Structure formats: C-alpha cells, structure tokens
Amino acid sequence: MADRILGASLERVTAALPDAIKQAMQAAIPETYTPELAAQFAEAMITELRKSPATSQPITAAERGTEWTLRWGCPDFCIEEHGQPHALESHSTAPIKTSLRVADLDCSGYSDNGENLPWMTAQVVVANDKAQAYGRETRVWLGYGVHLAEVSPGKAREALATLHGFCAELEAVVDQADEIAKDDFEGDPEIAAAHEEAEYRRIKRISEAAA
Ligand SMILES: [Zn+2]
Structure with a gap:
C-alpha cells in the first residue's frame, strides 16, 4: 500500500x-x-x-486525478503517460509480464533484437478517440518476444484456452523429460581429450594431403 x-x-x-x-x-x-x-x-x-x-x-489515471482523465479521455485503469513521446494514443492497463525473458530461453540466436523482452506479456487496450464518431473498442495485446498480437477479448479467451491445453501437455513433456534425464551422464574428460586429439590429427592429415 x-x-x-x-x-x-x-x-x-x-x-x-x-x-x-x-x-x-x-x-x-x-x-x-x-x-x-x-x-x-x-x-x-x-x-x-x-x-x-x-x-x-505505473500510475493509473484514477491516481492522477479528474483533470488528467478528462484531458486525455482515460478510463480509471489507464497507465499510459499521455503527452510523452513513447505514449500510446489508446488507453492501457498495466501489462502483465513473465519474469522469464526471451533471452533466457532462446538458443536460435535470433532474439538479439528483443533479448531483454519478456517471454510473454498481456494488457487490455481501449481506443476511444472521438468515440461519438468512431466508437470505443477494447482489444487485448498479447506479446511474445518481439511479436505482438492485437486481438478481440473473444480471441484472447480462445488464446487462453489454447494455452491452458498446451500447459497440460507441456507439463507431461516436462515430467517425461525429468524421467528420461535420469539416464543422462557426464562424459569422461580423458576420453574426450583423446577423441579431440584424434580428430585434430585426422583433419591435419586431410589438409596436408590436399596441400
Ligand atoms: Zn489513457
């Protein structure tokens, strides 16, 4: 508090x-x-x-006060810093974010541009500019790494159901991985060194023969 x-x-x-x-x-x-x-x-x-x-x-529009909400047309929940260069024209709830970042998971090397982004994010966004003429529309933003989905609340619920189903399957995969990983073991560094040495000699022979 x-x-x-x-x-x-x-x-x-x-x-x-x-x-x-x-x-x-x-x-x-x-x-x-x-x-x-x-x-x-x-x-x-x-x-x-x-x-x-x-x-x-983030500070909500309700916390900023009536002058602010009237000026920008903010619903109470809005945390956008309207008037700042990076601010949305729409209104937004505070995004929820996974603490896990893309870079914590990605091994493809393609996440350079967004490596500090959370793995997943979600927030509600409301567009109400000149609402009498253009109406008011609520969308859900689902972020996954550098990607962003802007969907209707209905589609967001569909995504949630898909995620629930996937979570159950993922749990089974992780359980299975734990079981399978019980047979994992470390190699012998001496045998590994001998193998590397043999590989080195083999490649050297090939390159000398080609020269
Ligand atoms: Zn706002």
Missing part, C-alpha cells in the same frame, strides 16, 4: 524534496550547508527514488 501511494505521489514528493532537503541541511549541519550541496543531495535522492522498485509501479 505504501508502495502504491509513493508510486502515485512520486512527482509531488520529488518536487517538494529540494526545499525540504535545504531546510533539513540548514538545521542539521549549518556549518557545511551550501545550496549546491543541498541540490546535489536532492538530485541523488530523487535518482534513487526513481530507481526503486517500490516507485516503479
């Missing part, structure tokens, strides 16, 4: 922080206080606050 409150009020807290730090330093350490030192201290604290996971919770 404290995290949510701080997340929602972070801008107000950081705006008030420089003055508060000035006053605190003047009172506590008047002999070393300078405005520059206070400003440096405030900047460092604000940087830390912004980095803190406690404050990285």
Whole structure:
C-alpha cells in the first residue's frame, strides 16, 4: 500500500524534496550547508527514488486525478503517460509480464533484437478517440518476444484456452523429460581429450594431403 501511494505521489514528493532537503541541511549541519550541496543531495535522492522498485509501479489515471482523465479521455485503469513521446494514443492497463525473458530461453540466436523482452506479456487496450464518431473498442495485446498480437477479448479467451491445453501437455513433456534425464551422464574428460586429439590429427592429415 505504501508502495502504491509513493508510486502515485512520486512527482509531488520529488518536487517538494529540494526545499525540504535545504531546510533539513540548514538545521542539521549549518556549518557545511551550501545550496549546491543541498541540490546535489536532492538530485541523488530523487535518482534513487526513481530507481526503486517500490516507485516503479505505473500510475493509473484514477491516481492522477479528474483533470488528467478528462484531458486525455482515460478510463480509471489507464497507465499510459499521455503527452510523452513513447505514449500510446489508446488507453492501457498495466501489462502483465513473465519474469522469464526471451533471452533466457532462446538458443536460435535470433532474439538479439528483443533479448531483454519478456517471454510473454498481456494488457487490455481501449481506443476511444472521438468515440461519438468512431466508437470505443477494447482489444487485448498479447506479446511474445518481439511479436505482438492485437486481438478481440473473444480471441484472447480462445488464446487462453489454447494455452491452458498446451500447459497440460507441456507439463507431461516436462515430467517425461525429468524421467528420461535420469539416464543422462557426464562424459569422461580423458576420453574426450583423446577423441579431440584424434580428430585434430585426422583433419591435419586431410589438409596436408590436399596441400
Ligand atoms: Zn489513457
């Protein structure tokens, strides 16, 4: 709860922080206080606050207040930072994400462009621009690595049912893998070294014969 409150009020807290730090330093350490030192201290604290996971919770339109929701036409749940260059024109719930990233799983080498992306994400997106003329439409975004599906809620439910079915089958595969893996064993490094040496000599012979 404290995290949510701080997340929602972070801008107000950081705006008030420089003055508060000035006053605190003047009172506590008047002999070393300078405005520059206070400003440096405030900047460092604000940087830390912004980095803190406690404050990285997205702020909802409801938390931003009525002025914001009226200005951007936001439903209460919307976490889009409208007005920022990266913001959507539509409204969105906070995405859910797997902590597992594409790069944690991918061995194809093709994930370079999106290696830090979560394996899967999902969020609800609402388009309501000039709603009286164009209506309001709810879509679900399903992200999988660099790919993004934008589907109707009905299609999202179909995807969910498919995933449920797949999860049951995946569980069987993982169980089977555990069983099969019981027969796995490490090789003998001495035999491996002898094998590599023999391979090296074989290739050397071939390349000398070809020269
Ligand atoms: Zn919005």
